[in-house]
Amino acid sequence: MHKCESGKMTTTQLLKGNPLSSKEHATHALLYMWKVRKFEEAVKDLFGRGMMHGTMHLSIGQEASATGMCLALDLADQITSTHRGHGHCIAKGADLTRMIAELLGKKIGYCGGRGGSMHIADVETGNLGANGVVGGGIPIAVGAALASKLQKKGTVAVSFFGDGAMNEGAFHEAANLAAIWKLPVIFFCENNHYGMSSSTEKAFAIDKLSDRGLGYGIPGVTVDGNNIVEVYEAAQAAVARAKNGEGPTIIEAVTYRWEGHSRSDKNLYRTKEEIEEWKHKDPIPKFISILLEKNLLSQQEIDAVQQQAYDEIMQAVNEAVKAESAEPSGLLDAVFKKVSA
Amino acid sequence: MSDKSDKTDTNSRMLTMAESLREAMTIAMTERDDVFLMGEDVGIYGGAFGVSSEMQNKFGPERIIDTPISELGIVGAAVGAALAGMRPIVEIQFSDFTAQAMDQIANQAAKIHFMLGGALHVPLVLRTPQGSGTGAAAQHSQVLETWFANIPGLKVVVPSNPADAKGLLLSAIDDPNPVIFLEHKLLYKFPGRDSVPEGSQRIPLGVSKVVRRGSDLTIVATGIMVNKSWDVAEKLAAEGINITLIDPRTISPLDMEPIHESVLETGRLLVVQEGPSHGGFINEVIARVSESSTFGSLIAPIKRLAGMNIPIPYAPQLERAAVPQVEDIEAAAREIVKNWR
Numbered sequence: 001m002h003k004c005e006s007g008k009m010t011t012t013q014l015l016k017g018n019p020l021s022s023k024e025h026a027t028h029a030l031l032y033m034w035k036v037r038k039f040e041e042a043v044k045d046l047f048g049r050g051m052m053h054g055t056m057h058l059s060i061g062q063e064a065s066a067t068g069m070c071l072a073l074d075l076a077d078q079i080t081s082t083h084r085g086h087g088h089c090i091a092k093g094a095d096l097t098r099m100i101a102e103l104l105g106k107k108i109g110y111c112g113g114r115g116g117s118m119h120i121a122d123v124e125t126g127n128l129g130a131n132g133v134v135g136g137g138i139p140i141a142v143g144a145a146l147a148s149k150l151q152k153k154g155t156v157a158v159s160f161f162g163d164g165a166m167n168e169g170a171f172h173e174a175a176n177l178a179a180i181w182k183l184p185v186i187f188f189c190e191n192n193h194y195g196m197s198s199s200t201e202k203a204f205a206i207d208k209l210s211d212r213g214l215g216y217g218i219p220g221v222t223v224d225g226n227n228i229v230e231v232y233e234a235a236q237a238a239v240a241r242a243k244n245g246e247g248p249t250i251i252e253a254v255t256y257r258w259e260g261h262s263r264s265d266k267n268l269y270r271t272k273e274e275i276e277e278w279k280h281k282d283p284i285p286k287f288i289s290i291l292l293e294k295n296l297l298s299q300q301e302i303d304a305v306q307q308q309a310y311d312e313i314m315q316a317v318n319e320a321v322k323a324e325s326a327e328p329s330g331l332l333d334a335v336f337k338k339v340s341a
Numbered sequence: 342m343s344d345k346s347d348k349t350d351t352n353s354r355m356l357t358m359a360e361s362l363r364e365a366m367t368i369a370m371t372e373r374d375d376v377f378l379m380g381e382d383v384g385i386y387g388g389a390f391g392v393s394s395e396m397q398n399k400f401g402p403e404r405i406i407d408t409p410i411s412e413l414g415i416v417g418a419a420v421g422a423a424l425a426g427m428r429p430i431v432e433i434q435f436s437d438f439t440a441q442a443m444d445q446i447a448n449q450a451a452k453i454h455f456m457l458g459g460a461l462h463v464p465l466v467l468r469t470p471q472g473s474g475t476g477a478a479a480q481h482s483q484v485l486e487t488w489f490a491n492i493p494g495l496k497v498v499v500p501s502n503p504a505d506a507k508g509l510l511l512s513a514i515d516d517p518n519p520v521i522f523l524e525h526k527l528l529y530k531f532p533g534r535d536s537v538p539e540g541s542q543r544i545p546l547g548v549s550k551v552v553r554r555g556s557d558l559t560i561v562a563t564g565i566m567v568n569k570s571w572d573v574a575e576k577l578a579a580e581g582i583n584i585t586l587i588d589p590r591t592i593s594p595l596d597m598e599p600i601h602e603s604v605l606e607t608g609r610l611l612v613v614q615e616g617p618s619h620g621g622f623i624n625e626v627i628a629r630v631s632e633s634s635t636f637g638s639l640i641a642p643i644k645r646l647a648g649m650n651i652p653i654p655y656a657p658q659l660e661r662a663a664v665p666q667v668e669d670i671e672a673a674a675r676e677i678v679k680n681w682r
Contacts (some may be wrong), residue, residue: 078425102458111458121457128424130456133448140449143421144430148379150403150427157421168446173414180409270567335391335455335493337462337517 013093013125014070016057019228019287026296027305029228031070033063033284034309036087039096040259042259043086043103043117047263048269050322052103054116057084058259061226064283065190065253066091067132069158069230075164078126078144078157080137082256083118084190085130093125096316097323106323112335113326118257126155135161135168138187145185145242156242164195166209172216175248179216184242186235187218187250191223192257199268210252218248225253226283227291256281268274353536359392359529361503361537362468365510366393366430370400373428376514379406379415380432389434390470390529396459412441415469419520420450423465428514435481436471436523439488450519465519466510472525472565472615473507473664479652482660484616486563489521490593496520496546497593501567502532507545510652516546520575525565525615534571549596551603555583557678559603563592563614566646566665570613571673582678592622599679600626601635608640609677615664618647641681644673 019029039060047056061068066087066128073079073092079277081088096250102109103117110120121129128144131137143160148155165171166189180310191209193200200209221238223230231253238249258280260267291297294338297305356364369376374621378393384407387394397405408415409442412433419429419473433439446467454462473482489497491503496518506524513520553569553574556569558629562570574584585603589595604610612623627643630636653663 021661080421085565091463109458110460111456115456115458119456121453121461123460128459129453130420131449133444136444136449137447140421142414143418143423144425145421147416147425147427149421151375151425151442155523157425169413170417173411176409177411177414281664302588334459335457336496339516339518 009077012015012022013075014067014091016071016074018292019071019139019232020290020296023296024126026291027301029067029295029341030249030291030302031305031309032067032091032301033228033287034306035089035312036063036066037284038309038313039086039099042100042317044259045080046103046317049226055262055264056117057262059257061113061258061278061282062190062192062255063087064228065231065255065285065301066160068228069160069235069251070254072235073158076126076153076155078128078141078155078209080128080141080144080159081130082137082165083130083132083159084162085118085120085160089120089122089127089130090125091124094120094122094127096312099318100316100320101323104320105171105326106155106320107173107255108323109326119194135165135170136324137161138165138170139174142178142185145178145183146181148184149181153241156186158188160188160190162195163189163191163209164198165189167203175213175216175218175234182245182247184245184249186238186242187248189214189250189252191252191254192328194257194269196261199269208252209251213250216255218250220250220252222252222254225255226281226286228283228287255283344507356503356537357530357532358506358524359390359501361507362392362510362524363394363396363560364537364606365507365514367374367396367399369514370404371512371682372541375426376405376428376430376433377406378430379408379419380409381410382601383407383432388432390526392468392529393432395591410651412438412676413445416442416445419465420445420453420538422451422527423463425553430463430466430514431469433467433469436469436485437480437483437524438465439469439485446495447492448519451492454518455494462517463519464517466513466522467519468522468524470529472527473660474527474658476655478655484564484614484648485594486523487616487620489551490622494519495593496591498522498546498591499527499564500524501588502535502563504533504537505550506543507537508542509546509590511541512543512546515543517557520546523564523569524609530680531568544590546591547594548591549587549589549599551599552588554585556606557583558609558611558674559585559587559600559602559607560611560613560670560674561587561589561623563589564615566613566615568594569665569667570670572667573674576671577674582674584674597629600630601633602669604630605638606661608638609681610639611644611646611670611677613646613665613670614648616648617650618645618652621647623647635639641677644677646673647668
């Protein structure tokens with residue numbers, strides 16, 4: 001699965017573990033962060049050139065939170081994701097070609113062109129699906145954790161959601177069920193400061209969103225969501241707690257989305273200065289500086305990883321562009337799963 | 342299974358619908374480990390209408406799960422558990438309260454299989470009582486079958502008697518898709534006209550039942566209206582007016598075949614539902630007859646009986662007036678047969 005030769009790798013799964021624990025782990029973590037970044041940049045480009053339709057919700061600037069959380073997960077552990085879910089999907093190990101193909105409306109896309117950007121799921125990597133409804137995936141993750149407990153599978157479920165979802169009833173009902181049943185679930189809040197145009201200052205009367213756990217008896221922790229090492233450490237502790245039968249944890253990863261909410265966003269609700277300020281807190285250079293400081297990777301190796309991420313994305317784009325388009329025939333037969341005789 | 346039942350012969354007994362539903366759940370939970378029941382007060386209380394009475398003693402609190410009052414959370418957790426390999430049955434105390442959980446029903450459960458590309462499916466049964474006649478007023482009395490039938494991806498079952506309820510519920514639990522199972526409250530204590538077979542015989546979803554045959558008039562009715570129409574058919578048969586009564590049982594997907602066949606023979610069609618007429622399910626039956634060649638065989642205008650387009654009122658005389666009663670069906674049946682020869 002993981003072949004590492006002079007910084008060049010063929011990857012299908014993120015290598016679990018602390019990103020600073022070995023050269024291989026460090027390379028992996030960096031590669032996945034870059035894959036997310038390059039994927040989003042490629043999507044933006046394809047949209048710009050009119051090759052994709054619909055809308056897009058890019059996670060540029062949030063790469064450390066998705067990758068850091070998934071570094072603590074096994075393949076069998078499950079996630080639910082959001083409308084801004086490309087990063088979670090990639091970090092959990094989804095196939096890049098099938099992802100791009102879905103966004104291009106191709107037959108080989110994850111949903112056969114029926115779901116698009118907001119609905120990618122990948123059973124093989126434990127991804128129960130992105131979601132077009134804010135908070136929609138939170139109770140579903142709790143249900144996956146309930147199944148894990150009932151089946152004694154020992155897996156954990158992670159629900160990724162944004163700050164906006166914390167004000168949805170779905171979060172509150174799901175949190176309470178998880179707490180009273182001590183379910184192996186992690187509520188991973190990517191606080192990127194805005195639910196569309198609503199700032200957290202306007203939408204919350206508390207400073208630390210992880211404090212929301214207090215009312216449910218769920219421990220909460222707030223970390224620098226742009227520092228992959230901090231995110232991983234919190235994630236790892238929450239996974240250990242969940243798998244030890246101690247119940248759910250709330251992790252608030254404080255981060256920022258560089259791009260607008262979606263294609264239609266004119267950024268009227270925030271300043272250019274604020275965006276620039278956060279670009280200086282870019283999670284990728286932040287991780288690289290740690291790697292250089294600890295002599296885990298050389299600049300040459302780092303450059304090679306970046307090139308590899310770019311190559312993988314370009315290869316996926318090229319394959320996906322050439323793939324066959326999804327056809328309307330058969331749509332009616334796809335509504336229900338066939339009842340086996 | 343049936344040691345305590347009133348046996349009319351060795352293979353079947355008269356049961357109420359509450360008993361037959363309990364028997365179906367007990368059989369399914371005995372047959373397979375992945376089935377469990379979750380809902381408000383379903384444990385020691387036995388559910389608001391006693392359907393799961395004593396089941397927690399038999400299966401324990403891990404399989405008959407009492408939940409907080411949290412419809413959105415419960416249904417969401419059931420969707421997640423279904424995605425993760427379980428077969429949850431959820432009881433929502435009154436169908437009116439499904440409104441609290443509608444995101445998980447309509448946007449999640451119904452769409453996941455189609456929207457996410459077919460790799461995932463949601464084998465979930467949502468059982469819930471509906472209907473007026475208990476003096477519980479507007480928020481505890483609606484017939485909402487049309488809501489669910491209008492959402493592609495949901496199967497909608499409306500049983501009218503104990504024997505059908507058992508066989509249909511067993512099929513619903515087997516089904517790999519989300520099934521909304523709507524039980525009329527006044528039928529829970531209804532002993533039915535037919536005995537209930539012992540054992541685990543399934544009644545397939547999507548097959549309309551011809552309840553009785555006659556050549557003068559076709560009545561298509563759902564839920565409790567089947568029983569009211571039966572009483573009318575009995576009475577009119579003594580006067581030489583012979584009625585074919587059809588119970589679709591599953592209103593989505595809808596089996597129109599026996600309806601077309603019968604209308605071709607009788608040339609007269611009366612459709613009856615309890616829910617409000619505007620946008621109601623029976624309008625779909627009328628539309629399908631009207632746009633098919635069956636239309637040419639009609640010798641009378643199609644007649645529709647449905648609830649008034651008002652919230653269900655409280656006082657008994659007002660409540661009664663809000664939905665079709667036996668005398669309304671009788672008058673309509675007589676009028677069609679008498680006026681159109």
